[in-house]
Amino acid sequence: MSGGEQKPERYYVGVDVGTGSVRAALVDQSGVLLAFADQPIKKWEPQFNYHEQSSEDIWAACCVVTKKVVQGIDLNQIRGLGFDATCSLVILDKRFCPLPVNHEEDSHRNVIMWLDHRAVSQVNRINETKHSVLQYVGGVMSVEMQAPKLLWLKENLREICWDKAGHFFDLPDFLSWKATGVTARSLCSLVCKWTYSAERGWDDSFWKMIGLEDIVADNYRKIGNQVLPPGASLGNGLTPEAARDLGLLPGIAVAASLIDAHAGGLGVIGADVKGHGLVCEGQPVTSRLAVICGTSSCHMGISKDPIFVPGVWGPYFSAMVPGFWLNEGGQSVTGKLIDHMVEGHAAFPELQVKATARCQSVYAYLNSHLDLIKKAQPVGFLTVDLHVWPDFHGNRSPLADLTLKGMVTGLKLSQDLDDLAILYLATVQAIALGTRFIIEAMEAAGHSISTLFLCGGLSKNPLFVQMHADITGMPVVLSQEVESVLVGAAILGACASGDFASVQEAMAKMSKVGKVVFPRLQDKRYYDKKYQVFLKLVEHQKEYLAIMNDN
Ligand SMILES: Nc1ncnc2c1ncn2[C@@H]1O[C@H](COP(=O)(O)OP(=O)(O)O)[C@@H](O)[C@H]1O
Ligand SMILES: O=C(CO)[C@H](O)[C@H](O)COP(=O)(O)O
Structure with a gap:
């Protein structure tokens, strides 16, 4: 500050929990990353198609990276904290202690990861019900969603896990609870992975039909009966205990979280594209497809009205950009x-x-x-x-x-x-x-996509980017900040702090175009x-x- 005229800088911390590592960044109001840190996290594969993690290990890694990125900064300048994470399932007992998700009774491993395919029989039975909620997940529920995993726990680990469970969290919501003590869930997690409807809430008949009537009897307390939009400020902000863990000040604003792909979407999709020679300049934001490419790839397309695309998740209302419907295509391993x-x-x-x-x-x-x-x-x-x-x-x-x-x-x-x-x-x-293939399915159902916005670890690979441009025939926009998912998480923190009036305003100010890769149309025939x-x-x-x- 000079002469008391300039306002002090305002900073936000974004924390992104991917499949293989946790990353944090200190981000300013214009979306510039000032510090970055990452830390690997543990994964267990006790048998083929079973993938487990530990929520304590993940939280410890969040603490390490957050402390690193705020080193040397006046903590009073940090206004907000936002988390995003993979949509893995975290199980805690009634006193918030980890419960095992395995027959070995190892309670350290209390997370069933998103890519775990143990619940095949359960998801097949769920799909056989043809319940109307399935229309909002592309017509067919994925084994990677939470309902089949819950049913698996009830059928396979009744005594050591299901009967003792007090809280089933999507990983992004576990992190915001850990930071604030607030058990409210993010609309993003519940709509995308748990069959919640932004307009109609939970559907009792679905849970009863699939054999999880106990969830309804309990008034959804274990899976969430208070739901907040991503970016909403939680409770009284960071608790003193979490502040100590993370190296931040107590009371700073903490946002309702997002799934990692959705944070990537926020980090890239709203950028001002003027002057880059892109066809999407002057077109509505619905002509943009955010592709978040890490361990998996997620294809996030938004629309003003719901679009039902067979085999593509959604339409989900307000699950990524408030007021817009979202369709999420995906490739489970990339x-x-x-x-x-x-x-x-x-x-x-x-x-x-x-x-x-x-x-x-x-x-x-x-x-x-x-x-x-x-x-x-x-x-x-x-x-x-x-x-x-x-x-x-x-x-x-x-x-x-x-x-x-x-x-x-x-x-x-x-x-x-x-x-x-x-x-x-x-x-x-x-x-x-x-x-x-995914874009063609989305377009056949009513989307009109002209430009790809890529982020995630694979977007660091120039060959991967050029092949996406050449093979789809569309320009690929890369953000100014390579770690755009972290910009998305920081956008959440910025919204929770009240520094921006809306998620849209924060997106427009904090996401920036870096580079554009155009398709080599001469190779189209090949x-x-x-x-x-x-x-x-x-x-x-x-x-x-x-x-x-x-x-
Ligand atoms: N510098 C790089 N060049 C090429 N590929 C990379 C690079 N860094 C990461 N990747 C690829 O990105 C993937 C991981 O992406 P990342 O976004 O870190 O994953 P996640 O969020 O799932 O933890 C790796 O599997 C690897 O194939
Ligand atoms: O299902 C997802 C989003 O809906 C993601 O693919 C999953 O969370 C894993 O993400 P990543 O590949 O970035 O680790």
Whole structure:
């Protein structure tokens, strides 16, 4: 401050809990990241398709990263705190102590992660009910949502978990409770993963029909009967205990949270695009699709009126941008699939040695290796005879079929670095082709999308970004801040502090365009052919299944 004329800077802290790590940022009022820290979190996979975490480990990581980003800052300048997280299920007993989600009775592991597929039988039975709430999750409930997981706990861990449980939280709501002591849930979590309707509230008949009538009898106390819009200020703000844990001052505003993909959406979708030569300039914000690409990819499209897209989650009212309906397409593993293909290849140890020698990430090394071997043709043409179907963990959208498997066609005997690089390229392309498939389903149902806004760990990969532009034929906008999900979390904190009148105002002021990647339209014919093959792959997979199931 000089001469008492200038107002002191106002800062917000955003905390983003992803699948593999927790990140925090100190963000100013114009959305600039002033400090960033990250910390890995523990994951357990006790058996195939079972994925667990620990809420205590996650909270401890939140504390480490928050303390780091506020070091050296006058804490009085920090006005608000916002959390986003994966939509994993946290279970606590009536005294808020962790309960085990496993037969080993390890209560440290009290989180069923979003990608856990243990509740297949439960979700199949839920879908057989054809209950009307299913219309609002794309027609088919995903095994990754919370109702099947709750039913699994009741049917499998009745004594050690279900009967003792006092609180079932979506992870973002667990974090805001931990910070404030307020058990109110965010509208975002409840609408997107728990079948709550912003307009009609809970539907008793659904819970009774699926065998969870105890949730209704208890007046939804365990899953949430006080619901707040994302960004609303919670209780009296940060409790003294949480303030000590996080290294902040007690009483600062804490916002009702968002799921991570939705925070990414807020962080990118409202940016002013003037002067970037984009078709979406002058078009409504509904022409933008935010794609949040980390362990998974989520495709967030908004509309003024509800649009029912078969196989695409939603329409969800006010779950991301207040007043707008949201459709959320998704690919359940994307970053995880690329890592799986690269790390599982025989040439991976050689890749690691070479990348380390050049102080590069393995992805940066592979990208430059592809440039070396491409000869006169564009890089993307190296996969003319290698095709991948990317549903190694089932299909979220638009087929909503968790039984689908991954496919690779065009394998050879070679196992060298060239072979690894081309397989990596084909996997990246398959993910981008999957995005095109989702966009086509959304457009067929009434969306009109012209521009992609990418964020998340995979948006740091130039090949991934260019393939999304080339294969969808749409420009891809990257934000000024690479960590846009954290800008979304900070937007929540800024709204809770009262410094902005609305989420829309905060979005417009805090998200900024960084770079635009345009599609190379001269390659369109090649990618149209790759897309044709892509669609054939799943058709053939279904044919194989029919042949094998024919008695
Ligand atoms: N610098 C990078 N270059 C290329 N890919 C990256 C980079 N950093 C992360 N990734 C990819 O992003 C994925 C993780 O993204 P991230 O947003 O951190 O995930 P999550 O939010 O699920 O924890 C990884 O699986 C990896 O494939
Ligand atoms: O289901 C989701 C959003 O609705 C996310 O995919 C899930 O929360 C995991 O996110 P990430 O890939 O960023 O870890």
